[in-house]
Amino acid sequence: MTLIIITGIIVFTVQATSLTPLTSSTANAHIEAQLQILGQDMLNVLDRSQSGQSSGLKEDILNWNGERYIWNSTAYVSENNNTLTNSTTADLLMDVIVPKGIAHNIEFTMVNDAGSVVTLPYIYNGEPSDNAVVVSRRVLLSDSDITDPTQFRSHTGIPDADTSTDFYNLIDVKMTLWRM
Template identity: 35%
Template sequence: MRGQAHTLEAIIASLVLLTGLIFALQMTAVTPLSASTSSQHIENQQQSVSEGLLATAVERDALKPALLYWNNSSSRYHNASGSGVGVYASTPPNNTFGAMLERVFDARGIAYNVYIRYRDGSNQGRIIYLYNGRPSDNAVSASYTMTLMDDDHLYDPDGTQNATTLSKAAAFPIPDRGDSVYNTVRVEVVSWRI
């Protein structure tokens, strides 16, 4: 009788342990976006891709023209598709930088936003240049700082410079500091897996 009681006690104890283990596994769901070494590797790779994109855009002289892709008559970026001055909603601008963004991110199924940060006196301002949604918790960012000069020319929709200089631009969203340097901006690309 005593042997049977010990056996029954062992079976009940193993059932309690098994139930606790099942409950614990259900509480910690593992998803493709869960933190792991592989997702950290993907985030590092995305950051490197973003940094490389910005460096290539500067090298190919595509970043500054993208910032100066301003429609002086409508006081907004050329063909901006969203509400607001600088917003391209989910579709990049029709310029070299926009084509680079599409080639690098869209082909890989990576969502991204592009922000322009600038100084306004002692404050910092931000323009949403391109918006594809709210970044996930695993988003990474890369940025490049660039100086805009008063005598930099605006660009037409076909990508050619026009006669209007930045100092004469109507309602340009980045404020002029008041000297020959128009302003210093930081272009930030935030990217994340969909």
């Protein structure tokens, strides 16, 4: 009986002990997996909404002025020196990944009038490393979401993919994360 209890304690102790990666490739795979989970969780949070309301991610796309923003150590600033304000995405990035030193890019990808896939940068912080991870979330835009389609298209470059229906366009929000 004592032998069974001791064996049970040893098995429990070995299984409860966390193992740290011993090689750099194992460590990189572990970090990439953590970044993948973190990025997907962030997009899930951003795309969550109350019933009958738009998500923060959709609102950020609808309020976007088409400029590319870069993190300058204190805020997201465009090449025209405009600061990114009223952005749920930027707020979450500043609260979660900026303090951890995680570099990041966010791009919006959609289909243009010619049927080609177009990618527009929203937040850009340089070229990702070889160990970067990419997570994405699709956001459906309807004509009823956009108050002035002409102005929205001229500011963002996002076209109305089907003018005969309420479907405006499908935006693939891509978040690239990597350790610096």
